[in-house]
Amino acid sequence: MNVAMDQFAQAAHSPSDWLKSWKAGSGKKIIGCFPLYIPEELIHAAGILPVVLQGSDKPVARAGEYLHSNVCHPVQGSFDQALRGEMHYVDGVAFADICEQAKRASSLWRLYHTFPFRFNFLFPHVLNSPTATPYMIRELGRFKRSLEEFSGREITSSALAESIALYNRTRELLAELYRRRQRSPGSFSVVEVSQILAAVQTMPKEDFNPLLETYLAGKDTTAGADDRVPLLLACNQCEDLEPGMAGVLDGAGALVVNDDLYPGYRYFATPVPTVPQNGDPLEALSQAHFNLPACPTRHNPVNNWGQHMIDRARQSGAKGVVLLMQQFCEIHYFEYPLVKNRFSQEGMPLLMLETDHSGAAGRVRTRLEAFLEMVKEA
Ligand code: SF4
Numbered sequence: 001m002n003v004a005m006d007q008f009a010q011a012a013h014s015p016s017d018w019l020k021s022w023k024a025g026s027g028k029k030i031i032g033c034f035p036l037y038i039p040e041e042l043i044h045a046a047g048i049l050p051v052v053l054q055g056s057d058k059p060v061a062r063a064g065e066y067l068h069s070n071v072c073h074p075v076q077g078s079f080d081q082a083l084r085g086e087m088h089y090v091d092g093v094a095f096a097d098i099c100e101q102a103k104r105a106s107s108l109w110r111l112y113h114t115f116p117f118r119f120n121f122l123f124p125h126v127l128n129s130p131t132a133t134p135y136m137i138r139e140l141g142r143f144k145r146s147l148e149e150f151s152g153r154e155i156t157s158s159a160l161a162e163s164i165a166l167y168n169r170t171r172e173l174l175a176e177l178y179r180r181r182q183r184s185p186g187s188f189s190v191v192e193v194s195q196i197l198a199a200v201q202t203m204p205k206e207d208f209n210p211l212l213e214t215y216l217a218g219k220d221t222t223a224g225a226d227d228r229v230p231l232l233l234a235c236n237q238c239e240d241l242e243p244g245m246a247g248v249l250d251g252a253g254a255l256v257v258n259d260d261l262y263p264g265y266r267y268f269a270t271p272v273p274t275v276p277q278n279g280d281p282l283e284a285l286s287q288a289h290f291n292l293p294a295c296p297t298r299h300n301p302v303n304n305w306g307q308h309m310i311d312r313a314r315q316s317g318a319k320g321v322v323l324l325m326q327q328f329c330e331i332h333y334f335e336y337p338l339v340k341n342r343f344s345q346e347g348m349p350l351l352m353l354e355t356d357h358s359g360a361a362g363r364v365r366t367r368l369e370a371f372l373e374m375v376k377e378a
Helices: 003-013 015-026 040-045 073-083 100-112 132-151 157-183 190-200 205-218 245-251 281-290 305-316 336-346 365-377
Strands: 030-034 049-052 092-096 117-121 230-235 255-260 320-326 350-355
Touching: 003 015, 003 190, 003 205, 015 049, 030 040, 030 073, 040 049, 040 132, 040 157, 040 281, 073 100, 092 100, 100 117, 117 132, 132 281, 157 190, 157 205, 157 255, 157 281, 190 205, 190 245, 190 255, 230 305, 245 365, 255 305, 305 320, 305 336, 320 336, 320 365, 336 350, 350 365
Parallel strands: 030 049, 030 092, 092 117, 230 255, 230 320, 320 350
Antiparallel strands: none
């Protein structure tokens, strides 16, 4: 195995164990971000490691004592991990109010998990409103001040510009990984790419970036074309793929040429614009947020989630889309009928598979194989 891949796999296998060990070695603070879109660069510029809180492979055990069973797994799984005492490595949490369930999660965490730092990032929800940008910059300023108070360290513009440059390098490297996969999809398994994507949400970028450079330098990308159906893999879920799902996709013969995963393309899709000399890095961070790909949690009438997936599939040479839908994610399910109609109008094959982190991977294989066969014969 590529030596860098071995390290990605270790971080991906158990982010909590990996982070406990990292913290013991570095003595640094860690802030967990939940679920998406928290501007990690600000946390990094305060000298703290930002990580995206991941789901766990373990079944949800105790969250049911506090949460309804119809709450999505990212909320249940992360809350459950904290209840089981598996998040002691975290010094604080930053919540993004991207949906009702994430908002409720934040309130529950306030009551039951008391970390030294806690912040609720209140994003603008109507992105085309004239007040959205000034509001977003103010909210970034509020986050910055809160981090400064917690860390006891001023976040200077130059420190923030350096953090932005580091994170943009991560984005460049991931974009290069995706370009190579698109050119030679047979050289990359879904398991392999998903482990890299899990690692990037856990490891410090100072360690991740050189490892990904090593991986790319040593990666054999000479696998020729085969007769499998090229696919775009998409999802709505605010956590890594369900355990076993990547293996099922590989085992069923899915040839993923590109993705639109939240724990994937969307993690690096919008580089932060370069901060001009004497410019305001908060403005640059704000702009990156407004450039995010269409997402049902960010209302903008010009964005269309279904069309975005179709366009991305066509640009990648995919012949169909497999959409993994997180069970009980209301905000994405409300939009799903529109997505389905758009795919039907555009003649793009779509397979929606509901996932729940409780064994869905084992149940979907037959449907996946039938879909691949249908697209192949179309
Ligand atoms: S999966 Fe859906 S419901 Fe759950 S936190 Fe994410 S956006 Fe909200």
